[in-house]
Amino acid sequence: MEANYHDEDTVAAITQFERDIEALILEAFANGVPIEGDWVFVSEPPTVPDWTVLIEQRSRQ
Numbered sequence: 001m002e003a004n005y006h007d008e009d010t011v012a013a014i015t016q017f018e019r020d021i022e023a024l025i026l027e028a029f030a031n032g033v034p035i036e037g038d039w040v041f042v043s044e045p046p047t048v049p050d051w052t053v054l055i056e057q058r059s060r061q
Contacts, residue, residue, distance in 0.1 A: 025055065 028035050038054040 023036055035055055036057055038052060041051045043050055
């Protein structure tokens with residue numbers, strides 16, 4: 001994701017999120033975890049959005 005935000009705190013949070021998720025995926029891959037798939041996370045309380053996460057392997061070109 002390319003951040004197009006001007007708020008420094010938001011940019012820092014997005015950058016950290018991207019680093020964290022990359023590290024999680026690489027660690028899982030290194031441990032033989034099948035990474036590709038999709039997950040649904042239902043949040044409580046109902047004022048917090050639910051999330052769908054899709055991870056697909058990209059071909060290197």
